[in-house]
Amino acid sequence: MNITVKLFASLREQVGKGEVKLNADKPMTIAQIWAQVSEEMPLPTHILMALNMQYVEPNAIAKAGDEVAFFPPVTGG
Amino acid sequence: MKIEISPQPFNPWSVLQDYEAQRTQAGKCGATACFIGTMRDYNAGDSVQKMWLEHYAGMTELYLQQLAREAEQRWELLDSLILHRVGEIHCDQSIVLVAAWAGHRSPALDACRYLIEELKHRAPFWKRETLSTGQQRWVAQNTPK
Numbered sequence: 001m002n003i004t005v006k007l008f009a010s011l012r013e014q015v016g017k018g019e020v021k022l023n024a025d026k027p028m029t030i031a032q033i034w035a036q037v038s039e040e041m042p043l044p045t046h047i048l049m050a051l052n053m054q055y056v057e058p059n060a061i062a063k064a065g066d067e068v069a070f071f072p073p074v075t076g077g
Numbered sequence: 078m079k080i081e082i083s084p085q086p087f088n089p090w091s092v093l094q095d096y097e098a099q100r101t102q103a104g105k106c107g108a109t110a111c112f113i114g115t116m117r118d119y120n121a122g123d124s125v126q127k128m129w130l131e132h133y134a135g136m137t138e139l140y141l142q143q144l145a146r147e148a149e150q151r152w153e154l155l156d157s158l159i160l161h162r163v164g165e166i167h168c169d170q171s172i173v174l175v176a177a178w179a180g181h182r183s184p185a186l187d188a189c190r191y192l193i194e195e196l197k198h199r200a201p202f203w204k205r206e207t208l209s210t211g212q213q214r215w216v217a218q219n220t221p222k
Contacts, residue, residue, distance in 0.1 A: 008131060009131055010203070010215040048201075050136055050201075053139050053140075069133060071133065071203070072217075073217070074197075074199060074200060074201055074202055074219075075202065075203050075204045075215075075217075076130070076132070076173070076196060076197060076200050076201075076203070076204070076219075077172065077173050077193060077196050077197035077200075
């Protein structure tokens, strides 16, 4: 099974991808997932991260079947 | 409690009127507080023609439900409502409606303020503006207040 990775708004345009399926042989931290998806781009300072639609920090662990998301500061309202 | 993400324009006053009409706590409500966010035709010194509002389908709804539940635990509320637009938005259209009902003004006002401030800081929505020049840009951050 895979880990589904989603990117939103300006971050999607910077990385050039909106959704990626990563092969998940073993659990990975959110920071490791970012490194794979962005092809080693440094983690932007104000980036927000979610695991299964809940905010997490870069050291959170994702496993097969999980959904991970990266996005810039929010601007709703 | 009502949470809704709307791709269609809405009239916040009609929404409030309809929601009031279907609420069932007659005789209990002493205070209603609401906030309506509207699209301006300017931002950061530039003239803005229209806006695109993106959201993280699933997480946005979940976050807003958690937020409304938190407010209902923190204050003695009778009810709360959050309605937020997505998609293409034009000047003078409503972006967001937040409302809180309570027995007294303090919990209604405090909860309404809390809901809109938390929404603006944490709910996954992003605005992309189209300026009157045709240039498009993502809004980097919300105004502090």
